[in-house]
Amino acid sequence: xxxxxxxxxxxxxxxxxxxxxxxxxxxxxxxxxxxxxxxxxxxxxxxxxxxxxxxxxxxxxxxxxxxxxxxxxxxxxxxxxxxxxxxxxxxxxxxxxxxxxxxxxxxxxxxxxxxxxxxxxxxxxxxxxxxxxxxxxxxxxxxxxxxxxxxxxxxxxxxxxxxxxxxxxxxxxxxxxxxxxxxxxxxxxxxxxxxxxxxxxxxxxxxxxxxxxxxx
Amino acid sequence: xxxxxxxxxxxxxxxxxxxxxxxxxxxxxxxxxxxxxxxxxxxxxxxxxxxxxxxxxxxxxxxxxxxxxxxxxxxxxxxxxxxxxxxxxxxxxxxxxxxxxxxxxxxxxxxxxxxxxxxxxxxxxxxxxxxxxxxxxxxxxxxxxxxxxxxxxxxxxxxxxxxxxxxxxxxxxxxxxxxxxxxxxxxxxxxxxxxxxxxxxxxxxxxxxxxxxxxx
DNA sequence: TCAAAAGTGTTCTAGCTACACCCATGG
DNA sequence: CCATGGGTGTAGCTAGAACACTTTTGA
Numbered sequence: 437x438x439x440x441x442x443x444x445x446x447x448x449x450x451x452x453x454x455x456x457x458x459x460x461x462x463x464x465x466x467x468x469x470x471x472x473x474x475x476x477x478x479x480x481x482x483x484x485x486x487x488x489x490x491x492x493x494x495x496x497x498x499x500x501x502x503x504x505x506x507x508x509x510x511x512x513x514x515x516x517x518x519x520x521x522x523x524x525x526x527x528x529x530x531x532x533x534x535x536x537x538x539x540x541x542x543x544x545x546x547x548x549x550x551x552x553x554x555x556x557x558x559x560x561x562x563x564x565x566x567x568x569x570x571x572x573x574x575x576x577x578x579x580x581x582x583x584x585x586x587x588x589x590x591x592x593x594x595x596x597x598x599x600x601x602x603x604x605x606x607x608x609x610x611x612x613x614x615x616x617x618x619x620x621x622x623x624x625x626x627x628x629x630x631x632x633x634x635x636x637x638x639x640x641x642x643x644x645x646x647x648x649x650x651x652x
Numbered sequence: 653x654x655x656x657x658x659x660x661x662x663x664x665x666x667x668x669x670x671x672x673x674x675x676x677x678x679x680x681x682x683x684x685x686x687x688x689x690x691x692x693x694x695x696x697x698x699x700x701x702x703x704x705x706x707x708x709x710x711x712x713x714x715x716x717x718x719x720x721x722x723x724x725x726x727x728x729x730x731x732x733x734x735x736x737x738x739x740x741x742x743x744x745x746x747x748x749x750x751x752x753x754x755x756x757x758x759x760x761x762x763x764x765x766x767x768x769x770x771x772x773x774x775x776x777x778x779x780x781x782x783x784x785x786x787x788x789x790x791x792x793x794x795x796x797x798x799x800x801x802x803x804x805x806x807x808x809x810x811x812x813x814x815x816x817x818x819x820x821x822x823x824x825x826x827x828x829x830x831x832x833x834x835x836x837x838x839x840x841x842x843x844x845x846x847x848x849x850x851x852x853x854x855x856x857x858x859x860x861x862x863x864x865x866x867x868x
Numbered sequence: 869t870c871a872a873a874a875g876t877g878t879t880c881t882a883g884c885t886a887c888a889c890c891c892a893t894g895g
Numbered sequence: 896c897c898a899t900g901g902g903t904g905t906a907g908c909t910a911g912a913a914c915a916c917t918t919t920t921g922a
Contacts, residue, residue: 472721472732474723475723476721476723477721477722477723478721478732479721500718502716503694503716503719503734505688505692505693505694505695506693507690507691507693514690516688516694518719518721564860566864567861567862567863567864568863581874582874582875583874593864595866595867596866596867597864598867598912598913598914599874599875600876600912600913600914601863601911601912601913602864604910604911605863605864605911608910621872621874621919621921622872622873622921623921624871624872624921624922625870625871625872625873625919625920625922626871626872626873626874626920626921627872627873627874627875627918627920628873628874628919628920629873629875630875643862643863645783646783646784646859646862647783647784647821647859647883647884648782648783648809648813648818648821649884649885650809650811650812651811651812651885651886798901798902799900799901814886814887815901815902816885816886816887816902816903817884817886819902820883820884821883821884824883836893837892837893837894837899837901838894838899838900839894840894840895840898840899840900841892841893841894841897841898841899841900842893842894842898842899842900843891843892843893843901843902844892844893844900845901845902846901863910863911864911865911865912867912867913868912
């Protein structure tokens with residue numbers, strides 16, 4: 437049971453890691469997690485374990501990634517890990533324990549066991565789903581401007597995104613709702629940006645087919 | 653450890669199930685599987701367990717689906733299942749034990765535990781991946797005509813597919829290679845169909861982005 | 869009035885759908 | 896020569912990428 441909890445902080449994709457104090461792999465950085473309880477399913481258990489690190493209400497999305505099971509993936513007693521991808525909106529600022537930090541995914545510190553691989557898997561899953569689902573909601577605050585959203589998408593994808601096209605992409609799919617409000621412009625002026633929200637804050641597949649749409 | 657092994661048989665998507673002899677859920681139909689060994693990872697273990705039901709060389713693709721972990725998912729001692737999706741080409745005709753059969757996915761017999769849900773998950777995964785990867789190779793014989801391939805895609809997707817567009821879809825992505833050979837026409841005549849093969853018989857993502865392609 | 873930032877309009881193009889038409893074979 | 900099925904050409908449409916242009920604000 438491990439979770440790669442991703443969030444965009446200061447325009448960069450970060451992951452929540454804690455520094456191990458004890459051997460094995462002392463001082464290396466590890467994903468939060470623990471062991472499955474007798475009366476829990478894996479999702480419930482993951483949420484319980486995360487609640488020790490972050491406020492669970494701030495985890496806007498949680499999904500299974502994969503099982504990591506190589507017999508030698510960690511020294512000592514064998515442990516099989518069900519890995520999860522968690523997403524925390526950029527506005528949430530959860531209190532975390534002193535040994536825990538948000539680390540930039542592009543420049544990870546030395547990670548424990550196979551946790552680096554899990555983080556890379558999580559990032560790839562997120563990148564894919566940004567393009568054919570509404571997962572963006574889980575990176576964004578409840579209300580946001582298109583510029584803000586652009587920064588979040590760019591950080592998660594690792595390349596620049598055109599705000600015009602982002603706006604139209606989401607609008608065409610009915611995912612963007614104008615709230616009516618607007619954000620005040622910055623100190624150097626400029627037109628105030630309208631505030632939007634996602635129509636739904638639960639995962640929806642917006643592009644079921646790349647090709648092979650059923651005939652009319 | 654459970655596998656939903658799918659294959660197109662007689663123009664219909666089937667799954668490999670075996671009928672339980674003993675309680676619990678006697679006479680119901682279950683997915684093949686077993687328990688993880690001490691020195692195996694889940695993939696190796698799954699292949700080992702499948703080898704008891706089908707010839708493993710015929711499983712052209714095997715990937716993790718999800719972990720099923722509800723505490724009450726089956727009576728008796730708790731068991732957590734890592735579910736896999738397996739694919740067997742339509743030309744392979746593996747010898748299976750007497751209690752084991754290919755069952756049509758659209759009309760499953762009464763299934764044991766949560767195995768029905770797993771089969772539905774497997775079908776959905778396959779349907780999605782047919783559209784943005786080359787998984788088709790794992791449903792098809794080594795050499796095939798476009799008409800044959802059309803039948804396989806239609807069976808897996810559950811709706812009709814235009815052979816013209818299928819041909820171009822795969823050609824555009826460089827997945828189709830003409831072998832030069834051709835298949836003899838049927839008893840009522842007709843132009844002989846050319847034989848093709850997939851360029852690669854390992855999973856490749858052919859459409860990485862639905863939208864948000866990186867700028868040039 | 870100018871700079872800055874947001875938002876709209878428009879053109880270009882790739883690629884999917886649909887369908888008409890041509891090709892190769894058996895009877 | 897016709898029926899049958901395979902294969903090609905092509906028109907139409909959708910929607911993403913790129914970018915010019917307009918709008919709204921602060922100084």
